[in-house]
Amino acid sequence: MRDDNRRIGVMGGTFDPIHNGHLAVAEGARRQFGLDSVLFVPTGKAPHKNNSAISPGALRYEMAALSVSGNLYFDVSKIEIERAGASYTVDTLTELKRLYGKKTKIFFIAGADAMTEMFTWKSPERIFDLCSIIAAGRPEVDGEALNRQLTLARERYGAKIYTLKTPPLAISSSDIRNRVQVERPVKYLLPETVELYIKKHGLYRGDRYDMEEAERWVSSRLSDKRWRHTMGVAEDSVRLAEIYGVNRRKAYITAVFHDCAKELPAAEKLRRCDERGIRLDSVMRSQPDLAHGLLSAEIAKTEFNIEDPEILNAIRFHTTGCEQMSLLDKILLTADCTEPNRINIAGIDAIREAALIDLDKATALCLRMKIAYTELKKQAVHPFSVKALRETENKT
Numbered sequence: 001m002r003d004d005n006r007r008i009g010v011m012g013g014t015f016d017p018i019h020n021g022h023l024a025v026a027e028g029a030r031r032q033f034g035l036d037s038v039l040f041v042p043t044g045k046a047p048h049k050n051n052s053a054i055s056p057g058a059l060r061y062e063m064a065a066l067s068v069s070g071n072l073y074f075d076v077s078k079i080e081i082e083r084a085g086a087s088y089t090v091d092t093l094t095e096l097k098r099l100y101g102k103k104t105k106i107f108f109i110a111g112a113d114a115m116t117e118m119f120t121w122k123s124p125e126r127i128f129d130l131c132s133i134i135a136a137g138r139p140e141v142d143g144e145a146l147n148r149q150l151t152l153a154r155e156r157y158g159a160k161i162y163t164l165k166t167p168p169l170a171i172s173s174s175d176i177r178n179r180v181q182v183e184r185p186v187k188y189l190l191p192e193t194v195e196l197y198i199k200k201h202g203l204y205r206g207d208r209y210d211m212e213e214a215e216r217w218v219s220s221r222l223s224d225k226r227w228r229h230t231m232g233v234a235e236d237s238v239r240l241a242e243i244y245g246v247n248r249r250k251a252y253i254t255a256v257f258h259d260c261a262k263e264l265p266a267a268e269k270l271r272r273c274d275e276r277g278i279r280l281d282s283v284m285r286s287q288p289d290l291a292h293g294l295l296s297a298e299i300a301k302t303e304f305n306i307e308d309p310e311i312l313n314a315i316r317f318h319t320t321g322c323e324q325m326s327l328l329d330k331i332l333l334t335a336d337c338t339e340p341n342r343i344n345i346a347g348i349d350a351i352r353e354a355a356l357i358d359l360d361k362a363t364a365l366c367l368r369m370k371i372a373y374t375e376l377k378k379q380a381v382h383p384f385s386v387k388a389l390r391e392t393e394n395k396t
């Protein structure tokens with residue numbers, strides 16, 4: 001029978017964010033080594049990493065706490081997060097040993113990365129004295145160098161190193177962060193509670209736009225009809241962004257702002273353009289509505305701090321098109337035309353169909369429609385539209 005001394009697994013990591021790979025390793029270790037519990041210890045200021053890019057400790061701790069709430073054997077510790085200065089594994093293990101008592105056996109669960117760095121850690125001999133190591137990578141596939149290190153650790157320090165049988169899942173925190181940034185799904189890669197937490201706190205987006213605030217702000221400046229159109233454009237933009245590999249979040253925010261100046265009276269549009277130093281050519285001056293793209297971009301920039309040049313450019317030229325249109329430019333121009341509230345427009349279904357398979361073709365069709373409409377009104381066609389049409393038609 002095992003003695004009554006406890007066996008505690010300790011799993012350190014940045015956990016930015018914690019994911020199912022971490023949890024599966026911890027559970028595998030708990031079962032294989034008969035651990036009474038596993039303690040997740042999110043790192044504080046990691047000595048081996050550039051800390052500026054890491055989410056604040058409090059957030060990483062909360063995500064870890066949410067993940068372990070369903071497992072009686074799992075717990076999370078704040079000891080590294082609350083410690084001032086750099087976090088060293090040896091200090092953490094010393095403190096845990098003091099907390100748990102001398103008779104408690106500590107098993108430090110280390111991934112392959114951590115194992116290869118072992119000898120660069122502060123006081124490795126003390127670490128190997130304080131705990132046994134469970135190597136969670138697969139030394140047999142992680143290369144000879146790692147195997148040599150393990151042998152050395154055993155020989156030099158009498159390190160007790162065991163290998164975890166559970167194969168690691170192919171999930172990484174950096175992949176999750178990248179996915180969140182471009183709004184790709186992360187379902188089943190991490191606990192749903194953590195997924196919701198990431199969404200709620202806007203983690204890993206790579207921008208600091210508050211979408212709800214943006215929606216409130218723009219909708220308060222538009223009629224109901226124009227706002228419905230805006231949301232329709234957003235819906236189509238996001239769909240096209242998904243198809244053509246553009247950041248869906250960027251496409252969404254572009255659509256939200258694209259018409260924010262549209263409903264200003266013509267004279268007011270001209271006045272504000274002049275006031276803000278937006279230079280208008282003769283075609284725009286004679287058709288002030290064409291200038292609402294330029295003005296909407298300027299408003300998004302100055303009043304909502306949108307700085308992304310791609311977003312601003314797409315808003316600026318959605319009325320006319322422009323030379324060398326980016327994917328985002330084409331997406332907005334097309335979605336502006338195809339959005340679901342546009343009904344009973346000749347040729348619209350063909351554009352919608354084209355949009356799903358050939359964005360250049362869809363953009364060209366939209367530009368043709370704009371040009372035909374302008375000619376019908378006997379107004380001057382903007383030269384940008386002619387250039388954009390030529391370019392997009394040449395690509396199809």
Ligand SMILES: [Fe+2]
Nearest residue numbers: 258259262318
């Ligand atoms: Fe517009």
Ligand SMILES: [Fe+2]
Nearest residue numbers: 233258259336
């Ligand atoms: Fe629009």
